[in-house]
Amino acid sequence: MLQNSNELFIENVNGIADINKPFVMTLNHNEMIWERTEEEQNIKVILERSSQLPETYGDKILGLWELEKATGNGSYFKESVKKGIHDYIFFRWDKCFVIQSENGKITGVYNVHGHKPEVELIPYGDQLKRDFWKIQFEENLITLKLLNSDSLVTRRFRRIRKFPD
Numbered sequence: 001m002l003q004n005s006n007e008l009f010i011e012n013v014n015g016i017a018d019i020n021k022p023f024v025m026t027l028n029h030n031e032m033i034w035e036r037t038e039e040e041q042n043i044k045v046i047l048e049r050s051s052q053l054p055e056t057y058g059d060k061i062l063g064l065w066e067l068e069k070a071t072g073n074g075s076y077f078k079e080s081v082k083k084g085i086h087d088y089i090f091f092r093w094d095k096c097f098v099i100q101s102e103n104g105k106i107t108g109v110y111n112v113h114g115h116k117p118e119v120e121l122i123p124y125g126d127q128l129k130r131d132f133w134k135i136q137f138e139e140n141l142i143t144l145k146l147l148n149s150d151s152l153v154t155r156r157f158r159r160i161r162k163f164p165d
Contacts, residue, residue, distance in 0.1 A: 062093060
């Protein structure tokens, strides 16, 4: 990023070269305004000062979740939740997940869709296939609904703060 007076030129060294002139930047109280012409169209970007960053679906899903209710047969958890059994899924910050259930321990990586409340679970190994789940968020609860299935498969989890014994 190069800045000269009120011009702002952003250089992406890993991407395509920007052939447009630099943005002309102005500051007003809690706004920063970037303006320039791209492909003969006037572009105006208005940035507002914020005291906190907006939360993404990927941010919301992070953490440790204990299985509360299971409907339908799925790969990771059995349909019935047994008393005294603590099945959980842990969505780690490094995009890895850990599932502990009656089926054993399953690990893999996950991708959260950038624009929709959906998560893709990609387990390590050949025993299980990747799955796509719709996420319903409630306060300290998530419900996952399996998308790539002909039958209804849902899993409801409650946020917990420590691993079960």
